[in-house]
Amino acid sequence: MKLHDLKPAPGSHTARTRVGRGIAAGKGKTAGRGTKGQKARAGGSIPPWFEGGQTPLHMRIPKLRGFKNRFKVDYEVVNIGAIAAAAERGAFEGGEIADAPSKPKKAAPVTVNQELLRAVGLVRTLKKPLKILGDGELATALFVVADAFTKTAVAKIEGAGGTISILEVPTEELVALGTDGSPREAREPRTAAGRLAAGKRVDARAARATDAAEKASEAEAASTAKAAKPPKASKSQATAEVADTPAAEAPVDATDDGSAGDVDTTPAADSSTADSSAADASGDTDASADTDASADTDSANDENA
Secondary structure: OOHHHOOOOOOOOOOOOOOOOOHHHOOOOOOOOOOOOHHHOOOOOOOOOOOOOOOOHHHHOOOOOOOOOOOOOOOEEEEHHHHHHHHHOOOOOOOOOOOOOOOOOOOOOEEEOHHHHHHOOOOOOOOOOEEEEOOOOOOOOEEEEEOEEOHHHHHHHHHOOOEEEEOOOOOOOOOOOOOOOOOOOOOOOOOHHHHHHHHHHHHHHHHHHHHHHHHHHHHHHHHHHHHHOOOOOOHHHHHHHHHHOOOOOOOOOOOOOOOOOOOOOHHHHHHHHHHHHHHHHHHHHHHHHHHHHHHHHHHHHHHHO
16 A cells, blocks of 8 residues: 555545536536525525514513622521421431440530531532521520521520531631741842842831831820820800909998998098198298298398398
């Protein structure tokens, strides 16, 4: 066998049908397109979604109806009644442990979680969180572990003597097992650029700490000064103090019986005495002036004589 003798398996390749090549070819005249019509013409193709002119499906269906909450949590839900029925038939009770001590006087409550509910056929999957609903009655003390509970379910579980445990996702970083929680020492940079960047980070942290300490000290000093400063009296308080101050009153001579009595005339007497002394002084001054004037006149007359 040679290369020009190779050919594909029989039936794996068929020749393309050539249409419009005459009646003898089998696809002559209309070439398999039928008689007239849109599909018989060149370029007369019809879109796959075309429905003959009626309103197409993509226009008939409703759009933008309602609201879809993108943050909705899709739970696997189980009612208290279903859990109670499974507990009554002993679906959650395991076998006895070998070499176990004697049974306690008071049996511990049966534990119910998502894995056990999946094993008894009350939960379909473990990929969704579990929520316990309160439909039904419960008479068995159970320790139920789930991601969420309704208020009715909590009341019925606790009313039957059981307890609940809510699985919560931690919002803070937890300390790893086997460590004391102290931060891990930073690895020494290998390159000069890395060491330079690490030094800049250390300097920036130190500068931020210094600025924070200075601001805290300034705030503390300001608060201390404000506390030491006496409070400023308001305008209303000042007006009240002025109104409360007693006005100067003239002295009044009060009698023993509490009545007002006569007004003390001592200041008046003093004033009259002062006036008389002033008159006497003016009289003396006038007399001395007259005596001096007469003496001068007499001396002048004698000189002229």
